[in-house]
Amino acid sequence: MGILAVINQKGGCGKTTTAINLAAALASTRKRILLVDLDPQGHCGLGLGVHKDHLEYSMADVMDKRIELKKIIRKVDQHFYLAPANIYLAGFEHRFSGQSERESQLKQRLDPYIKEYDFIIIDCPPNLGLLTINAMVASQAMIVPLELSAFSLDGVARLQHIVDFLSKHLEFKSEHRLLVTMDDRSRLSKKLIRQLEVDFPNKLLRSTIRKNVSLKEAALQGQHVLAYDPVSFGARDHQALAHEVLDWQSYP
Amino acid sequence: MGILAVINQKGGCGKTTTAINLAAALASTRKRILLVDLDPQGHCGLGLGVHKDHLEYSMADVMDKRIELKKIIRKVDQHFYLAPANIYLAGFEHRFSGQSERESQLKQRLDPYIKEYDFIIIDCPPNLGLLTINAMVASQAMIVPLELSAFSLDGVARLQHIVDFLSKHLEFKSEHRLLVTMDDRSRLSKKLIRQLEVDFPNKLLRSTIRKNVSLKEAALQGQHVLAYDPVSFGARDHQALAHEVLDWQSYP
Numbered sequence: 001m002g003i004l005a006v007i008n009q010k011g012g013c014g015k016t017t018t019a020i021n022l023a024a025a026l027a028s029t030r031k032r033i034l035l036v037d038l039d040p041q042g043h044c045g046l047g048l049g050v051h052k053d054h055l056e057y058s059m060a061d062v063m064d065k066r067i068e069l070k071k072i073i074r075k076v077d078q079h080f081y082l083a084p085a086n087i088y089l090a091g092f093e094h095r096f097s098g099q100s101e102r103e104s105q106l107k108q109r110l111d112p113y114i115k116e117y118d119f120i121i122i123d124c125p126p127n128l129g130l131l132t133i134n135a136m137v138a139s140q141a142m143i144v145p146l147e148l149s150a151f152s153l154d155g156v157a158r159l160q161h162i163v164d165f166l167s168k169h170l171e172f173k174s175e176h177r178l179l180v181t182m183d184d185r186s187r188l189s190k191k192l193i194r195q196l197e198v199d200f201p202n203k204l205l206r207s208t209i210r211k212n213v214s215l216k217e218a219a220l221q222g223q224h225v226l227a228y229d230p231v232s233f234g235a236r237d238h239q240a241l242a243h244e245v246l247d248w249q250s251y252p
Numbered sequence: 253m254g255i256l257a258v259i260n261q262k263g264g265c266g267k268t269t270t271a272i273n274l275a276a277a278l279a280s281t282r283k284r285i286l287l288v289d290l291d292p293q294g295h296c297g298l299g300l301g302v303h304k305d306h307l308e309y310s311m312a313d314v315m316d317k318r319i320e321l322k323k324i325i326r327k328v329d330q331h332f333y334l335a336p337a338n339i340y341l342a343g344f345e346h347r348f349s350g351q352s353e354r355e356s357q358l359k360q361r362l363d364p365y366i367k368e369y370d371f372i373i374i375d376c377p378p379n380l381g382l383l384t385i386n387a388m389v390a391s392q393a394m395i396v397p398l399e400l401s402a403f404s405l406d407g408v409a410r411l412q413h414i415v416d417f418l419s420k421h422l423e424f425k426s427e428h429r430l431l432v433t434m435d436d437r438s439r440l441s442k443k444l445i446r447q448l449e450v451d452f453p454n455k456l457l458r459s460t461i462r463k464n465v466s467l468k469e470a471a472l473q474g475q476h477v478l479a480y481d482p483v484s485f486g487a488r489d490h491q492a493l494a495h496e497v498l499d500w501q502s503y504p
């Protein structure tokens with residue numbers, strides 16, 4: 001199926017929430033899922049009850065070639081595995097800044113595992129630095145979570161230009177889609193969604209994630225939303241998203 | 253009075269919303285305010301109707317010493333001035349990465365203007381890179397906006413350790429305070445605030461910013477919230493914050 005990066009340089013638009021809960025929803029359809037945390041904040045582990053301060057090894061060690069990816073993978077639920085990160089990943093950009101192939105380090109680590117998982121989902125930090133570029137190069141598809149607000153909508157056009165530029169320059173092919181998150185279904189939100197459909201034809205996923213307190217509560221409990229409250233809007237919206245992603249990715 | 257940095261490596265916790273509306277609220281008390289945008293996203297300009305794509309010069313030029321700060325300052329309201337940023341600021345970290353005094357570039361640019369303004373407020377990107385470090389070194393006080401959520405609360409302790417470490421290492425003195433934003437006044441929020449008061453005694457500002465749609469609507473209009481809807485919660489909460497900041501900073 002494929003490698004899916006969740007990216008947006010805008011902070012707080014729901015990247016980690018989408019990565020964790022989409023991974024969980026896909027795993028609940030009996031697909032085998034690996035969630036890779038490429039954000040030094042390490043919030044994928046935090047949101048799944050994996051304490052990053054107790055990690056012996058993490059994605060920083062994998063990216064620095066000190067250890068193999070399989071040594072840090074841990075099972076978090078049925079069919080659902082995590083490669084956690086911590087703050088040491090923040091040094092990657094500096095460590096690799098002059099090296100050749102610095103943009104494809106993640107791809108080189110993930111390629112041997114493509115057959116083992118139906119999906120590999122990558123969470124990214126809120127910037128377009130070397131870690132996010134590694135995620136783009138390794139991916140076959142990208143999801144851009146988007147809050148319906150002035151600051152979040154502002155960066156979308158620029159993000160798409162940068163993705164186009166990098167895919168030519170670094171020779172990778174990765175289709176992207178926009179996912180509206182924190183949707184309060186108000187008149188203003190509906191208007192902004194209509195505008196997005198005009199500005200970015202055929203780029204918007206049909207599914208949106210409604211604003212829903214269960215998503216925050218689940219993260220506070222260190223659980224994904226399907227485990228925390230399987231009948232909540234948060235759970236149902238991510239399941240609908242999972243089905244749409246399965247359709248989208250089965251006919252690449 | 254002083255130089256105030258608004259920082260948090262966690263994305264989307266309300267840094268820009270706080271920087272813009274606190275600046276506007278302080279200006280409404282007839283203090284002369286300069287808002288400096290140190291985030292390449294350039295959202296301070298966006299939120300005040302200043303189009304960053306039409307800027308001839310911006311903070312990138314000032315930080316690179318191509319132009320003086322006063323050449324880019326523009327008036328946005330009574331007593332309220334803005335030094336805007338755009339994406340070119342993203343190259344600063346790379347351009348200065350080996351240079352001495354790279355952490356005090358902003359301080360050197362701001363020091364000549366301290367007498368001209370009662371407050372200089374600095375908005376920062378969602379990371380602890382060289383731009384944010386420059387804002388810390390230049391500041392006399394820091395406000396850390398904080399959403400009441402697992403991911404946002406996670407980074408606070410680490411941020412405080414980093415601030416302590418850097419202030420010793422780079423020899424600057426800057427007191428910080430935590431500001432709860434997007435407060436929905438629920439039982440869970442009240443519980444989390446009580447926990448914050450225990451974990452970080454005397455660090456929490458009394459004022460909180462309630463979750464309020466007028467803050468989002470104002471940004472979509474390119475206005476600060478006092479201009480958009482002066483009687484909204486968003487406006488009143490930032491005015492209360494302004495008064496608390498005036499108290500805090502008059503007895504440093």
Ligand SMILES: Nc1ncnc2c1ncn2[C@@H]1O[C@H](COP(=O)(O)OP(=O)(O)OP(=O)(O)O)[C@@H](O)[C@H]1O
Binds near residue numbers: 183401
């Ligand atoms: N649909 C939703 N409904 C309610 N709250 C949400 C929703 N999606 C995300 N959140 C909350 O919004 C905040 C930001 O989400 P999250 O941390 O996942 O964003 P992010 O893009 O990963 O942030 P960063 O840029 O720091 O990595 C979190 O507190 C999260 O719990």
Ligand SMILES: Nc1ncnc2c1ncn2[C@@H]1O[C@H](COP(=O)(O)OP(=O)(O)OP(=O)(O)O)[C@@H](O)[C@H]1O
Binds near residue numbers: 150263291378
């Ligand atoms: N008190 C509030 N009530 C409602 N919405 C809010 C509030 N504060 C901020 N927001 C909204 O939350 C989103 C995130 O806020 P903002 O962009 O100011 O955060 P930030 O920390 O500056 O993000 P970044 O990390 O990308 O710089 C914006 O859409 C903003 O309009």
Ligand SMILES: [Mg+2]
Binds near residue numbers: 015016
């Ligand atoms: Mg995140």
Ligand SMILES: [Mg+2]
Binds near residue numbers: 267268269291295
């Ligand atoms: Mg901001």
